[in-house]
Amino acid sequence: MAALPESISIAQPRFCEQYGLQPVPDAQRTGGAWPLFNIYSNLFINPGTLITSGMMVTAGLSFYAAVTIQLVSVFIGMIPFLLFSQAGVRYGIPGQVFCRAVFGIRGARWMTSLLRLLCSIYWFAFQTAAGALAIEAILRNCFQLQVALWELSLVFALFQGAVAIVGYHYLKWLSVVSFPVKLLVFTVLMLFLLKTGGRDAAPETVIFMEGLHWSWPLAVLWFNTIVSTSFTCVTDASDFTRYTRSGKSLLIGTISGSLVGTLIAASFGAYAVIAGGANNINPFETITQLQPNVLIILLVALVVFLDNWTINVINLYTGGLSLCNAFEKIGRFKATVIVTLVAGLLSCFPEIISDYVHHMGTIGTLFAPITGTMLVWYFYQFKRINIPSLYQNEGAYWYFHGFNLFACLLIPIAFFVGRYLPLFWMPAVFLMFTTAFLYWIFMRIRPYRSRVQLENSVSIENAP
Numbered sequence: 001m002a003a004l005p006e007s008i009s010i011a012q013p014r015f016c017e018q019y020g021l022q023p024v025p026d027a028q029r030t031g032g033a034w035p036l037f038n039i040y041s042n043l044f045i046n047p048g049t050l051i052t053s054g055m056m057v058t059a060g061l062s063f064y065a066a067v068t069i070q071l072v073s074v075f076i077g078m079i080p081f082l083l084f085s086q087a088g089v090r091y092g093i094p095g096q097v098f099c100r101a102v103f104g105i106r107g108a109r110w111m112t113s114l115l116r117l118l119c120s121i122y123w124f125a126f127q128t129a130a131g132a133l134a135i136e137a138i139l140r141n142c143f144q145l146q147v148a149l150w151e152l153s154l155v156f157a158l159f160q161g162a163v164a165i166v167g168y169h170y171l172k173w174l175s176v177v178s179f180p181v182k183l184l185v186f187t188v189l190m191l192f193l194l195k196t197g198g199r200d201a202a203p204e205t206v207i208f209m210e211g212l213h214w215s216w217p218l219a220v221l222w223f224n225t226i227v228s229t230s231f232t233c234v235t236d237a238s239d240f241t242r243y244t245r246s247g248k249s250l251l252i253g254t255i256s257g258s259l260v261g262t263l264i265a266a267s268f269g270a271y272a273v274i275a276g277g278a279n280n281i282n283p284f285e286t287i288t289q290l291q292p293n294v295l296i297i298l299l300v301a302l303v304v305f306l307d308n309w310t311i312n313v314i315n316l317y318t319g320g321l322s323l324c325n326a327f328e329k330i331g332r333f334k335a336t337v338i339v340t341l342v343a344g345l346l347s348c349f350p351e352i353i354s355d356y357v358h359h360m361g362t363i364g365t366l367f368a369p370i371t372g373t374m375l376v377w378y379f380y381q382f383k384r385i386n387i388p389s390l391y392q393n394e395g396a397y398w399y400f401h402g403f404n405l406f407a408c409l410l411i412p413i414a415f416f417v418g419r420y421l422p423l424f425w426m427p428a429v430f431l432m433f434t435t436a437f438l439y440w441i442f443m444r445i446r447p448y449r450s451r452v453q454l455e456n457s458v459s460i461e462n463a464p
Helices: 033-044 047-059 063-091 095-103 105-143 149-166 168-196 203-209 216-231 234-240 247-275 283-289 294-326 332-346 356-384 405-418 427-445 448-456
Strands: none
Touching: 033 168, 033 247, 033 294, 047 063, 047 105, 047 216, 047 247, 047 283, 047 294, 063 095, 063 216, 063 234, 063 247, 063 356, 095 105, 095 234, 095 294, 095 356, 095 405, 105 149, 105 234, 105 283, 105 294, 105 332, 105 356, 105 405, 149 332, 168 247, 168 283, 168 294, 216 356, 216 427, 234 294, 234 356, 247 283, 283 294, 294 332, 356 405, 356 427, 405 427
16 A cells, blocks of 8 residues: 555554554454444443433333334444445545545535534533433432532543543443443343332333334334434444454444344333333433432442443544544544533533434434435445545545535535425435435436546555
């Protein structure tokens, strides 16, 4: 492989991961399926999945319907994510650098990176606020202590920032430790709910455990919302796979971790709310109202802490890489610190939880066209990426002054159209397929000479 420009090598503190936007060398791509399983199982066992499952139940869906929608939505939403994760395995590059090949050097810096940065900040704030609500419920119901939510959120933010700043290797270690602990804690808490809550404690909610208790409008709403959530991750899909040695390991680790994590979190979140009478979206609020003993209280606090730490370390890590891509001279260390501070401040406003569905619908109309465009580009050009050109302002991916104009224009156009689409059309899915179709037409009819020039500029050294 041709040497990369020296300008992309930005010094990091010694305790910090050294590969920010730079490709990870082949010799260091040794990870297997197990590290990815731990990362993605922890990614989906989070306060967001717990609370959204509770939201589904309180909206009128049954336990089985809520869990089914979560699993099906995650599985479908992970398909493009898996494809784009191959950029990490094959080339060792992070997702935002991969986006340079699709949208152009400047298109990736000033559009996809900034959008993903805003997404990471929002997700950090949402997960932190959700965790703070759980801790506040413990203090209020079990110890009669009143603590401001913003204070709890800031404490979480400080703990979560440290590992994200250090980088991937400590994230991998944290994930390996967290998953078995979470599994054990959720098992104990479920046994507590089965013994103390459930049908005996809330007989009026038996219907939520019998059959699917399906509602197509609600199913469509939540399917679109959760798939939209998956689309927001496509631009950083390869951030955690660039240390992975093979596509087989990627497939096994990512799919198994995602589905196992979703199954655990969705099942617990839905049943905990049902056990409390389906009148509160927060499963930990239900537990604290069932007069738990000290051990149960400690276990709830532990799982909330681990949930927030693992998911938000991922949000901060990817957010830092996105900010790095937009402004390379900052460096990953400083970028992650900046994202931590901004996201920590936003997490002090728990109102972002109540408007979750609206926010995800809006974000989905931004990332659906990004996903559709990247899918078409993937099948046309992925195996011929010119790695050095990803870091050069005058190369194969400079396009028109740094922008792949048609690809970049599809994003705001689709966003505008998406605002007027009826819900039953599932706007995120509809926009993804529509954008993919339009970009496919563009790839087929664009001038032959332009296509040949791009393909000839790709280095043979990068061919498989």
